[in-house]
Amino acid sequence: METTHIKTPLGIATIIGDKNGIFSITVADEATIPAIIPNVLQEAVTQLNEYFDGERTDFTLKLNPKGTEFQQKVWKALLEIPFGKTRTYLEQSKILGDVKAIRAVASANGKNPLWIVVPCHRVIGSDGSLTGYAGGLWRKKWLLEHENPTNQQSLF
DSSP: OEEEEEEETTEEEEEEEETTEEEEEEEESOOOOOSSOOGGGHHHHHHHHHHHTTOOSSOOOOBOOOOOHHHHHHHHHHTTSOTTOOEEHHHHHHHTTOGGGHHHHHHHHHTOOBTTTSOGGGEEOTTSOOOOOTTOHHHHHHHHHHHSOOOOOOOO
């Protein structure tokens, strides 16, 4: 398993993976940025940098997250939320076939090991509120605004 760190506008991203795919992408406030990026992680670094530069709207990385069968199902459904769009936890539960599983869906979202690439930040409360985000709600807000910027109209 290889590890690297990159600086992002939201903190330091830690990327872990190997030839079988990316296992984990997390964010923290601090970490040491390495001088050399392992070859197996270079594409993930490139794609994340493109995302933050506004040049990428979807990821084509080989993913290999570890989780239960249910968590894997929830994370797969997250991948279907289009860039710049949101869904509610209730909508996600309906898509997964069990409206009563809303708490379990929310819990699986919270255990998503692939920050940004599996876009759990695109799931919001039924009232449109920004609820539940392991990276902090300020990061969720930033990501949603990054993906769907408000265009200010000129007054003149």
